[in-house]
Amino acid sequence: MADDDVSTLDATRSDEDARASAPDGTKGARPASTPPIAGGSGLGGLIAKIVLLGLLDAVIVWAVFVMAGLNMWVPIVIVVLITGVINWIYLGRGKRLPAKYLTPGVIFLVVFQVFVVIYSGYIAFTNYSDGHNGSKSDAVAAIEANGLKRVPDSPAYPVSILERGSELYLLATDTKSGTASVGTTGHPLEVVEHAKFDGDKAVGAPGFRTLNLSEVLSRQDDVTSLSVPLSSDPNDGALRTDDASTAYVFRSDLVYDQKAGTFTDSSGTVYVDNGHGEFATKDGTKTLSPGWKINVGFENFARAFTDPQLAAPLWRVILWTFAFAILSVLTTFGLGLFLAMVLNHPKLRGKKIYRVLVILPYAFPAFLSGLVWAGMMNPEFGFINQVLFGGAQIPWLTDPWLARFSVILVNLWLGYPYMFLVCTGALQSLPEEVDEAAKVDGASPWRIFRSIKLPLLLVSVAPLLIASFAFNFNNFNVIYMLTRGWPRFTDTTLDIGSTDLLITMVYKIAFGQGGVRDYGLASALSILIFIMVAVISIIAFRRTKALEEIN
Numbered sequence: 001m002a003d004d005d006v007s008t009l010d011a012t013r014s015d016e017d018a019r020a021s022a023p024d025g026t027k028g029a030r031p032a033s034t035p036p037i038a039g040g041s042g043l044g045g046l047i048a049k050i051v052l053l054g055l056l057d058a059v060i061v062w063a064v065f066v067m068a069g070l071n072m073w074v075p076i077v078i079v080v081l082i083t084g085v086i087n088w089i090y091l092g093r094g095k096r097l098p099a100k101y102l103t104p105g106v107i108f109l110v111v112f113q114v115f116v117v118i119y120s121g122y123i124a125f126t127n128y129s130d131g132h133n134g135s136k137s138d139a140v141a142a143i144e145a146n147g148l149k150r151v152p153d154s155p156a157y158p159v160s161i162l163e164r165g166s167e168l169y170l171l172a173t174d175t176k177s178g179t180a181s182v183g184t185t186g187h188p189l190e191v192v193e194h195a196k197f198d199g200d201k202a203v204g205a206p207g208f209r210t211l212n213l214s215e216v217l218s219r220q221d222d223v224t225s226l227s228v229p230l231s232s233d234p235n236d237g238a239l240r241t242d243d244a245s246t247a248y249v250f251r252s253d254l255v256y257d258q259k260a261g262t263f264t265d266s267s268g269t270v271y272v273d274n275g276h277g278e279f280a281t282k283d284g285t286k287t288l289s290p291g292w293k294i295n296v297g298f299e300n301f302a303r304a305f306t307d308p309q310l311a312a313p314l315w316r317v318i319l320w321t322f323a324f325a326i327l328s329v330l331t332t333f334g335l336g337l338f339l340a341m342v343l344n345h346p347k348l349r350g351k352k353i354y355r356v357l358v359i360l361p362y363a364f365p366a367f368l369s370g371l372v373w374a375g376m377m378n379p380e381f382g383f384i385n386q387v388l389f390g391g392a393q394i395p396w397l398t399d400p401w402l403a404r405f406s407v408i409l410v411n412l413w414l415g416y417p418y419m420f421l422v423c424t425g426a427l428q429s430l431p432e433e434v435d436e437a438a439k440v441d442g443a444s445p446w447r448i449f450r451s452i453k454l455p456l457l458l459v460s461v462a463p464l465l466i467a468s469f470a471f472n473f474n475n476f477n478v479i480y481m482l483t484r485g486w487p488r489f490t491d492t493t494l495d496i497g498s499t500d501l502l503i504t505m506v507y508k509i510a511f512g513q514g515g516v517r518d519y520g521l522a523s524a525l526s527i528l529i530f531i532m533v534a535v536i537s538i539i540a541f542r543r544t545k546a547l548e549e550i551n
Contacts, residue, residue, distance in 0.1 A: 053087055124300055124523035130516050131290040132277050139292040140256055141186065143263065143279070144234050145227055147252035151237065154249035158201040161216050161223055161244050162208035168219065170228045172239055172247055173202045180205065183228040216244045263288060300524035313489050313496045321473060321501045324408065328472040329465055331412045336419025344427050362417035370481025373410045397483050400498035407499050411478050422464055426457050462544040470533050474503040502529050
């Protein structure tokens with residue numbers, strides 16, 4: 001027999017012996033290439049996956065019912081499709097594994113980034129603000145409620161206060177018919193079957209809980225604010241109570257004509273829809289509040305640059321925002337790089353101690369540091385004036401130019417540790433051979449820094465400088481905690497000042513100026529900020545490609 005045949009026979013016998021000696025008595029061992037059980041996490045992982053998906057589906061079902069009640073059919077379709085895809089991904093096997101890791105990140109990206117940008121863009125094209133934050137039907141109901149007055153010959157309705165969930169209801173008894181009806185603010189009275197009576201007064205209804213006297217007293221404001229329509233016709237009036245035992249009919253002195261869509265007051269003045277989300281007289285001299293939210297196109301963007309109260313201050317704020325962002329990047333990078341080079345010297349002792357001291361400002365919250373610096377710069381009692389300048393009254397935060405200088409100084413204190421850390425890491429990664437070769441060629445330290453170290457540093461640091469510019473462009477904490485954007489401009493009644501950045505200006509417009517919140521205008525300015533930062537970042541990143549040739 002040939003040697004090859006003997007080798008083949010021995011190998012065959014070895015395989016047979018291995019199969020015969022398998023511990024489970026099977027004739028064949030499981031191939032090594034057999035795929036593991038799907039998921040690879042066993043029974044516990046499978047149960048956890050089913051439980052989590054079940055909770056998700058339950059929440060989605062609840063959300064679908066809520067959105068269906070609000071007639072939000074398009075969001076329902078989108079939510080159902082996304083939920084179906086998630087279930088398909090996590091209940092599947094094989095090639096869906098990468099999607100299982102990507103799905104959570106994509107969901108968070110969509111919810112916290114994409115949705116926010118899209119919703120802000122939508123609000124920017126509306127008049128959404130105080131007095132214009134609901135629908136037209138909400139505005140009609142609110143106007144009627146604001147004008148409610150007690151009808152002089154109104155009959156008295158014995159009432160009881162009911163609760164379902166956390167909402168209060170009014171249970172009223174019609175003494176003429178003996179029927180009981182229940183309703184709440186915004187929901188007209190409906191006849192109650194099988195109501196519980198105490199004499200001639202209804203005191204309970206199925207599905208509701210009756211409040212006792214102590215509970216009524218503890219929620220007195222909620223009780224007195226109840227305004228229950230008698231019917232779906234708002235001109236019939238509403239029931240209101242002051243003592244939680246007897247209610248009277250209140251009717252608005254403004255009569256709403258549903259067909260014509262107009263209001264008429266007691267003097268005969270007619271208020272019509274003026275096309276700007278409010279009811280007003282035809283000559284525009286009188287308006288009714290509140291209004292409602294409508295689409296206004298590019299009106300908010302045009303208003304930002306044409307409103308005399310806003311246009312001139314806005315241009316000054318834009319210029320200061322760019323100046324602040326650029327100066328902040330240059331000063332923090334310059335100081336951080338200088339300290340990094342000094343503390344990176346090979347012959348310097350105690351480097352660790354010095355580095356810890358240098359990065360200490362980075363350890364304190366920015367908003368807290370802003371408040372501390374605001375106290376130190378107080379012109380009358382601050383540490384800087386009283387101790388460093390011998391009691392001088394230097395207006396660090398009240399003079400426009402000194403306030404701007406103070407803001408940049410404080411931001412330098414807060415920002416240089418970050419640049420120090422970045423530059424230290426970049427310097428330590430530079431090859432020493434290049435530095436030594438330059439010294440052999442007789443290059444001076446300044447020449448080495450300018451022609452070798454700085455270009456090599458910028459290769460890795462340039463993207464971080466762009467990110468730092470974008471951060472300082474929207475550096476809300478330092479400005480608001482130190483100066484609140486003041487001192488205020490004298491040529492506008494709006495709360496806009498010399499140190500306001502675009503982001504602080506947006507915040508004041510959205511949440512604070514004179515108690516009036518204008519979300520539409522604030523969203524329009526937010527879109528402008530996004531466009532500015534995006535354009536500058538794109539240009540800057542394209543310019544940094546030239547640095548790649550150094551590598």
